[in-house]
Amino acid sequence: MKKAYVFPGQGAQFVGMGKDLYDNNAEAHDLFEKANDILGFRITDLMFAGTDEDLRQTAVTQPAIFLHSVLLAKSLGKDFQPDMVAGHSLGEFSALVAAGALSFEDGLKLVSARANAMQKACELTESTMAAVLALPDEKVEEICSGIDGVVVCANYNCPGQLVISGEVAAIDAACEALKAAGAKRALKLKVGGAFHSPCMEPARAELARAIESTEFKTPICPVFQNVDALPHTDPTEIKANLVAQLTAPVRWTQTVKNMIADGATEFVELGPGKVLQGLVAKIDPSVTVSGMQ
Numbered sequence: 001m002k003k004a005y006v007f008p009g010q011g012a013q014f015v016g017m018g019k020d021l022y023d024n025n026a027e028a029h030d031l032f033e034k035a036n037d038i039l040g041f042r043i044t045d046l047m048f049a050g051t052d053e054d055l056r057q058t059a060v061t062q063p064a065i066f067l068h069s070v071l072l073a074k075s076l077g078k079d080f081q082p083d084m085v086a087g088h089s090l091g092e093f094s095a096l097v098a099a100g101a102l103s104f105e106d107g108l109k110l111v112s113a114r115a116n117a118m119q120k121a122c123e124l125t126e127s128t129m130a131a132v133l134a135l136p137d138e139k140v141e142e143i144c145s146g147i148d149g150v151v152v153c154a155n156y157n158c159p160g161q162l163v164i165s166g167e168v169a170a171i172d173a174a175c176e177a178l179k180a181a182g183a184k185r186a187l188k189l190k191v192g193g194a195f196h197s198p199c200m201e202p203a204r205a206e207l208a209r210a211i212e213s214t215e216f217k218t219p220i221c222p223v224f225q226n227v228d229a230l231p232h233t234d235p236t237e238i239k240a241n242l243v244a245q246l247t248a249p250v251r252w253t254q255t256v257k258n259m260i261a262d263g264a265t266e267f268v269e270l271g272p273g274k275v276l277q278g279l280v281a282k283i284d285p286s287v288t289v290s291g292m293q
Contacts (some may be wrong), residue, residue, distance in 0.1 A: 002083035004264040005098065006280070007069045007091035009250075010062060010195075012273035013055045017293070018068040019048045021075060028071040031104060035067055038108055043067070058122070058192050062090050062115035063108060069094035069271035070104060072292050084231065084259055086224040088276060089155075089196070089250050090114075092242065098270070099219035101238060106214050113210040117203035118246070122193030124202060129154060129165045129191050130175055134184035137162060143181060147174045154196035155250045158282040163189070165197035196249055204246040211239050222262075229254035231262065256283045268292070 021028040022044060036042045046054045047064050055061055069091065073080050080098070087095035090111065097107035127150075132140055137153070140162050144151045149170030155163035164174055171194075175186035193199060216239055222231030225241040229251040232238050256267075256279070269276045269291035277289040 001265045002263040003081070003266045003268065004259050005073070005080070005082045005085045005095070005268050005270055006276045007085070007087035007094035007098070008065060008269060008271040008273055008276050009087065009089035009091045010058070010065065010191075012271060012275050013061050013065055014272055015048075015050060015052060015055060017047050017064065017272045018044075018071065021068075021071050022048070025071070025075050028075060031071055031074070032067065034105070035063070035108055038105060039063060039112055056190070058119045059112070059115045062118075063111050065090060065271060066094050066097075066108065066111045068293075070097045070107065072270040073098035082221045084222045084224060084262065084264060085219075086255050086259065087226075088252055089226060089245070091271065091276075092223075092226055092245065094271065095223055096216075096219065096238065096242075099221055099223055101216050101219040101223065101235065102214070110207075110210055110214060114203070114207050114246075117206040118195065118200060119192065120206075121200050121203040125194070125199045126168045127166060127194030127197070127199045128168050128171050128188055129163050129194060130171050130186055130188045132162045132164055132175075132178055132183050132186050134160050135162075135178060135182060136160075139181060140164065140178065140183075143177050144174055147177065149173075150194070150198050152197050153249050154194075156253045157250075158253055158279045161279075161282075165194040166199065167194065196245070196247065198247055200246045204243060207246060208243045211243055214239075224255045224259055226250040226252070226255065229258050231258070252279060253283055256280050260284055260287060266290075 151166035151170035154165035216235035
């Protein structure tokens with residue numbers, strides 16, 4: 001019986017996130033204030049009392065979710081003893097800090113650099129993402145490959161739930177074709193751009209430079225990474241996978257299945273929302289899921 005901790009990605013944010021930690025945990029309070037200094041703006045004001053619109057901006061969303069997740073892990077103290085960890089997209093950075101592969105400060109700086117690079121890439125191409133329900137993965141892949149323009153599978157979230165990503169016109173065309181093929185839903189998402197697609201190539205080069213100049217250590221447990229859904233402990237491999245992640249799909253279904261095959265029987269989500277708890281339960285209803293937020 002092994003315990004897996006999982007960390008959410010963009011989209012899980014909510015106004016008020018992290019305020020209990022800030023008010024009631026001295027270490028978290030100090031680290032939140034340190035984050036305000038590092039980022040150069042008071043992200044705590046936006047997290048605790050901003051608007052939904054404030055929190056939807058990539059440059060705010062990503063560090064906000066990272067902070068909430070990492071400080072929840074730290075608040076557990078000696079009780080945080082993972083057998084394995086994983087994070088969904090942005091959550092991979094939270095997982096790496098929680099598992100000791102990255103310092104808190106370096107993790108936050110990388111998340112901020114990633115968010116800013118992605119924001120710039122979004123502004124270069126008119127792009128978006130769409131959720132697709134109730135079609136087999138292979139059918140979605142086949143339809144996307146036949147569409148003119150950039151459109152790819154970006155998030156394999158759970159069986160029957162995929163997210164596609166690409167240029168707006170290509171996404172529109174793909175949604176029509178997917179609905180015609182029997183998709184229960186093919187709905188555009190309110191996101192800044194086409195994450196985990198070739199549209200993020202300009203951001204990948206920028207993030208690669210930041211990651212290359214950052215020290216990574218061997219984590220305290222295997223980190224299952226999005227790019228290949230496999231466990232990693234080698235810092236060089238972890239860095240390469242983090243860079244590749246920007247333009248590659250998040251293989252969450254495969255990740256959870258591999259963690260279960262490796263002995264995980266209990267999954268704990270650390271961070272805002274309950275999205276990953278729901279996905280894990282759909283991937284394998286036999287495991288125990290819980291969370292802290």
